[in-house]
Amino acid sequence: MSRQFKYQDDELIEKAFNWKQMGRLFTFVKPYRSDVNKVVFVMTVFGMLTKLAIPFLISQAIDKALSPEDGTGSRGLLAGIMGVMLAMFLLRWWAQRYTILKTNEIGQKVIYDLRTRLFNHIQRLSFRFFDKRPAGSVLVRVTNDVNSLQDLFTNGVVNSAIDIAQLAGIILILLALNFKLGLAIMITVPLMFLVSTALRKKIRFAWQTVRIKQSRINSHLNESIQGIRVTQAFAQENENIAFFDGMNRSNIRSWNFASALNQLFGPVIEVTSAVGTLILLLYGTHLIRTGDMTVGLLVAFITYIGYFWEPITRLGQMYSQLLISMSSAERIFEYLDEKPAVAEKEEAIELPEVKGEVVFDQVEFGYEADRPALRSINLNIKPGMTVALVGHTGSGKSTIVNLLCRFYDTVKGSVRIDGIDVRDIQLDSLRKQIGIVMQDTFIFSGTIRDNIRYGRPDATDAEVEAAARSVRAHEFISNLPGGYDTEVEERGSALSMGQRQLLSFARALLADPRILILDEATASIDTETELRIQEAMRTLLADRTSFIVAHRLSTIRHADLIVVLDHGVIVEQGNHEQLMKHGGHYRNLIDAQYRFLSA
Numbered sequence: 215m216s217r218q219f220k221y222q223d224d225e226l227i228e229k230a231f232n233w234k235q236m237g238r239l240f241t242f243v244k245p246y247r248s249d250v251n252k253v254v255f256v257m258t259v260f261g262m263l264t265k266l267a268i269p270f271l272i273s274q275a276i277d278k279a280l281s282p283e284d285g286t287g288s289r290g291l292l293a294g295i296m297g298v299m300l301a302m303f304l305l306r307w308w309a310q311r312y313t314i315l316k317t318n319e320i321g322q323k324v325i326y327d328l329r330t331r332l333f334n335h336i337q338r339l340s341f342r343f344f345d346k347r348p349a350g351s352v353l354v355r356v357t358n359d360v361n362s363l364q365d366l367f368t369n370g371v372v373n374s375a376i377d378i379a380q381l382a383g384i385i386l387i388l389l390a391l392n393f394k395l396g397l398a399i400m401i402t403v404p405l406m407f408l409v410s411t412a413l414r415k416k417i418r419f420a421w422q423t424v425r426i427k428q429s430r431i432n433s434h435l436n437e438s439i440q441g442i443r444v445t446q447a448f449a450q451e452n453e454n455i456a457f458f459d460g461m462n463r464s465n466i467r468s469w470n471f472a473s474a475l476n477q478l479f480g481p482v483i484e485v486t487s488a489v490g491t492l493i494l495l496l497y498g499t500h501l502i503r504t505g506d507m508t509v510g511l512l513v514a515f516i517t518y519i520g521y522f523w524e525p526i527t528r529l530g531q532m533y534s535q536l537l538i539s540m541s542s543a544e545r546i547f548e549y550l551d552e553k554p555a556v557a558e559k560e561e562a563i564e565l566p567e568v569k570g571e572v573v574f575d576q577v578e579f580g581y582e583a584d585r586p587a588l589r590s591i592n593l594n595i596k597p598g599m600t601v602a603l604v605g606h607t608g609s610g611k612s613t614i615v616n617l618l619c620r621f622y623d624t625v626k627g628s629v630r631i632d633g634i635d636v637r638d639i640q641l642d643s644l645r646k647q648i649g650i651v652m653q654d655t656f657i658f659s660g661t662i663r664d665n666i667r668y669g670r671p672d673a674t675d676a677e678v679e680a681a682a683r684s685v686r687a688h689e690f691i692s693n694l695p696g697g698y699d700t701e702v703e704e705r706g707s708a709l710s711m712g713q714r715q716l717l718s719f720a721r722a723l724l725a726d727p728r729i730l731i732l733d734e735a736t737a738s739i740d741t742e743t744e745l746r747i748q749e750a751m752r753t754l755l756a757d758r759t760s761f762i763v764a765h766r767l768s769t770i771r772h773a774d775l776i777v778v779l780d781h782g783v784i785v786e787q788g789n790h791e792q793l794m795k796h797g798g799h800y801r802n803l804i805d806a807q808y809r810f811l812s813a
């Protein structure tokens with residue numbers, strides 16, 4: 215099978231237990247500490263003590279009420295013991311119910327906090343962060359990795375505390391009931407510890423492999439769905455299906471292997487506990503014969519020994535879960551620790567109402583260290599000017615606007631708005647005064663009205679409509695079945711290219727930025743829409759400094775300043791007439807376009 219997909223595995227295999235990480239993870243539980251304490255208290259006192267008391271009550275029923283050594287059995291005592299046992303069962307039932315409800319609630323709250331923190335943080339990360347990572351991999355961390363911690367927080371924390379308490383309680387009871395017998399049984403613990411530690415390492419590794427494969431499936435799924443139109447257009451569905459099937463099979467194989475290893479864990483505990491029971495029976499009957507123990511106590515011992523293994527098994531599983539969670543936690547913290555590449559200075563100022571003067575002063579920039587994307591850029595733009603950026607693909611047009619919005623920081627030189635370096639301005643206040651209309655207009659799911667209001671949520675309905683009218687979008691919106699309240703799908707796939715463009719103009723006009731950046735759509739549209747868009751653009755550009763990444767001749771011609779870029783360098787600047795007269799790069803570009811249009 216020929217295949218083009220390649221996924222970078224960013225999972226971490228074999229994460230050792232890390233106390234620091236653990237501590238950090240548990241800071242998320244801290245706000246709910248009092249709730250956790252309540253649950254542990256209820257479960258320890260009402261749940262565990264009632265459970266531990268029952269075998270003892272049975273032993274008392276056998277030894278004192280049913281067949282006491284002096285032969286004086288008592289129905290009254292038996293009924294009393296039964297009554298207490300019933301009360302204990304009821305209390306235990308209530309305690310368990312309370313624990314389950316409460317732990318789920320705590321777990322959900324912690325996961326909510328974690329997911330919110332992560333999402334909020336990601337929202338503020340710079341473009342550089344997203345340049346390096348496919349959307350699928352970011353998605354996997356916010357969903358899968360956070361979800362994988364869910365179990366730890368819902369059951370893990372509270373149950374482990376309860377299990378440790380139960381284990382301590384049982385050890386005390388066993389030793390108190392019969393010290394020698396208790397000690398004899400515990401000989402098996404180190405044995406089990408050795409075997410299970412060796413096994414657990416393998417199990418952990420196997421589950422990590424499963425997670426890597428699942429992560430690949432997720433990345434592929436994300437890419438496949440986003441690229442479904444291209445896949446279908448190139449009739450690549452079968453290749454895609456075969457590739458997915460391969461990944462899916464490989465995932466199942468790894469899962470089966472990990473699960474089979476996991477299943478070995480149970481028998482190890484069972485064999486060890488059987489050895490314990492054997493010691494108990496042999497030594498216990500000997501103690502009964504020598505008169506050091508009663509039958510009732512042996513029965514209680516047998517039950518307690520069952521209880522003894524329960525928390526050990528659960529804590530063992532919990533430990534494995536903890537190690538898996540560790541790698542998720544690591545991945546989440548890696549994102550949380552990621553500092554935005556474009557950081558806001560503490561003393562950054564709020565940008566006053568902008569007049570619109572923009573200066574690029576000896577600007578140098580590269581996305582990668584050794585590949586300059588812009589060199590020695592000098593621009594001096596007066597308020598209200600319309601600037602067209604032209605040049606071959608990859609010449610650096612979008613990079614100029616990226617620096618103006620401070621999506622990236624310059625390597626050398628500075629970008630100034632009204633004389634203020636953009637690095638000294640609060641990011642929010644900078645970007646609120648700059649409007650951007652992208653080539654690939656992003657329409658969010660919601661109504662048309664919500665989409666126009668995106669940059670100014672407090673705009674009234676009348677203002678929304680006025681903006682739409684100004685950019686000639688009102689007509690097509692009114693013709694939609696629900697008018698302004700028509701729900702558009704994510705990315706606006708039900709709207710035409712031109713309609714999306716007009717919608718984004720309305721959005722930009724409503725936000726009324728002092729500086730506007732317009733990345734012109736390259737797609738050819740019909741002449742009528744083209745005319746409408748031209749008119750709309752004129753409305754949009756009036757009275758503000760505008761940068762247009764220009765593709766249309768008509769736009770370029772009317773610009774106050776045309777900046778021609780070539781391989782990251784400004785090779786010419788001036789207005790249309792000047793540059794045509796000059797007969798350099800610009801003239802070549804225009805001539806090439808005319809030749810193309812008239813061909």
Ligand SMILES: Nc1ncnc2c1ncn2[C@@H]1O[C@H](COP(=O)(O)OP(=O)(O)OP(=O)(O)O)[C@@H](O)[C@H]1O
Nearest residue numbers: 345581582587605606607608609610611612613614
């Ligand atoms: N996010 C990025 N990471 C690395 N390199 C980038 C990135 N974006 C752009 N580049 C590179 O920087 C250079 C300038 O790109 P830019 O997007 O500014 O060109 P452009 O003139 O806007 O092109 P187009 O007309 O095709 O949109 C190109 O060589 C491009 O490969």
